Amino acid sequence: MRDAGASQWSNWSGCVKAQPGQQLFPRDLDELRAAIQGARGGVRVRGAGHSFTPLNATDGTMICLDEMAIPMVQVLAPDDGELRARLPAGASLNALSAALQAQGLAFRNLGDIDVQSLAGATATATHGTGREFPCLSGELRACSIMTADGDIRSVDAVSSPDELAAAQVSLGTLGIVLSADVHVREAFKLHRRAQVRPYREVLEQAPSLWRQHRNFEFFVIPGSDYALTLTHDETDETDAPDIAENLGDDHAGLQKLLWLRNTLAWAPSVRRWILNRVLRSERPAQQVGTSWKLLASDRRMRFHEMEYHLPEAVGLTALDEIRSMLDREQPRLFFPIECRMTAADTAWLSPFQGGARISIAVHVHHNDDYQWFFDQLEPIFLRYGGRPHWGKLHSLGRSQLRELYPNFARFEELRRSLDPDGRLLNPHLAKLFGEAAGA
Numbered sequence: 001m002r003d004a005g006a007s008q009w010s011n012w013s014g015c016v017k018a019q020p021g022q023q024l025f026p027r028d029l030d031e032l033r034a035a036i037q038g039a040r041g042g043v044r045v046r047g048a049g050h051s052f053t054p055l056n057a058t059d060g061t062m063i064c065l066d067e068m069a070i071p072m073v074q075v076l077a078p079d080d081g082e083l084r085a086r087l088p089a090g091a092s093l094n095a096l097s098a099a100l101q102a103q104g105l106a107f108r109n110l111g112d113i114d115v116q117s118l119a120g121a122t123a124t125a126t127h128g129t130g131r132e133f134p135c136l137s138g139e140l141r142a143c144s145i146m147t148a149d150g151d152i153r154s155v156d157a158v159s160s161p162d163e164l165a166a167a168q169v170s171l172g173t174l175g176i177v178l179s180a181d182v183h184v185r186e187a188f189k190l191h192r193r194a195q196v197r198p199y200r201e202v203l204e205q206a207p208s209l210w211r212q213h214r215n216f217e218f219f220v221i222p223g224s225d226y227a228l229t230l231t232h233d234e235t236d237e238t239d240a241p242d243i244a245e246n247l248g249d250d251h252a253g254l255q256k257l258l259w260l261r262n263t264l265a266w267a268p269s270v271r272r273w274i275l276n277r278v279l280r281s282e283r284p285a286q287q288v289g290t291s292w293k294l295l296a297s298d299r300r301m302r303f304h305e306m307e308y309h310l311p312e313a314v315g316l317t318a319l320d321e322i323r324s325m326l327d328r329e330q331p332r333l334f335f336p337i338e339c340r341m342t343a344a345d346t347a348w349l350s351p352f353q354g355g356a357r358i359s360i361a362v363h364v365h366h367n368d369d370y371q372w373f374f375d376q377l378e379p380i381f382l383r384y385g386g387r388p389h390w391g392k393l394h395s396l397g398r399s400q401l402r403e404l405y406p407n408f409a410r411f412e413e414l415r416r417s418l419d420p421d422g423r424l425l426n427p428h429l430a431k432l433f434g435e436a437a438g439a
Ligand SMILES: Cc1cc2nc3c(=O)[nH]c(=O)nc-3n(C[C@H](O)[C@H](O)[C@H](O)COP(=O)(O)OP(=O)(O)OC[C@H]3O[C@@H](n4cnc5c(N)ncnc54)[C@H](O)[C@@H]3O)c2cc1C
Pocket: 012, 013, 044, 045, 046, 047, 048, 049, 050, 051, 052, 055, 056, 065, 089, 090, 110, 111, 112, 113, 115, 116, 117, 118, 119, 120, 121, 122, 123, 124, 125, 126, 127, 128, 171, 172, 173, 175, 176, 177, 178, 299, 389, 390, 391, 392
């Protein structure tokens, strides 16, 4: 198996850096078993490195499944009639979407991007938006896991419901997920519409827009009185190219917002006036195409991010308070604030366990300071009963997490039974679970 040695590793945004002693790329199950059993120091298995929290950081052994040879898609025929596919957990969501499409199938929903690995995305409860759709972990019906001692366990809702509820959102602490049985559907097309509208109007109409559209989300544009709404609805129309002018290109839009921030940082009221004028003149954009190609997009401008998931009843009130705080305290912010909704699921560590939640995400340019996320933003999220996205910046530790998750202690007990020596823990995870990091 390939060992990339002790070179430095960094996550996508650059806010997490690590120097693993070994970086192993096993090619089959025997090599994977040898990697985990013979690992030097603590062991972390990574996906595409798109988490902002140091879930993958280790000075021991980092394992990556990119070179594993396994079948892409096995279509299953479960007794309950649900469409399901067995997928290799280390593969990227976009490779899996293409492979599913070749079988006439598709993921029911996706987040903003699709370059994450399936296992990485489910490990942190990665979500998109839509009243009817749970996060990806909520679509997971069974999986196969190689534990720290090299054993392989099959986990499903009938024979091991507790293990499944834990494995759906595991932060990579139960073992290496090899494959996952995922609820999918027939391939489908979407009609996507993007439109700039007054912020107050969007805030007021958001609950009904979530009911009307398959997928609805909006982006509050800092320093302006506007928001960008994005809807996706199922369609049979023939594919239509993007007829967007400016709205179709996220990257170009961000570059303009950054330029305006840099040029007019000295005069926020002038910036607001110009921004409002520009935004008022934006024409709506629309596009028809394959579901996974429209749901996920390219994120070329690197950023750091904090996202909390809030109870549905208070999510929009919290957003309004956050917007006022940001206007007052963070005039340099230019990245739109993203607001989405995700349906409930039952995974023990899912932020959506117990009820649908509204997610609010704040981003800063990768060169900008983000300490204020913790000082100014996180206290508001917490006051409204928010749960952090596991893969995005947060400062919570065990005592707060035990308050937020009714099944946290059950997860801890199961985790300890599968990895009693904490070999799969690093300092970040040890803080979350109140344990010593694996040596
Ligand atoms: C540009 C960008 C856009 C994003 N958009 C969204 C979004 O729309 N919605 C959303 O919810 N999140 C979003 N995220 C966050 C992202 O989806 C999560 O952080 C996700 O966990 C990243 O997946 P990954 O494959 O990069 O995993 P990594 O970050 O590499 O790892 C995440 C966790 O998964 C574990 N893991 C990885 N592989 C395995 C395995 N085989 N077995 C067991 N555990 C494993 C790791 O140990 C780690 O704990 C975004 C992040 C970025 C940078």
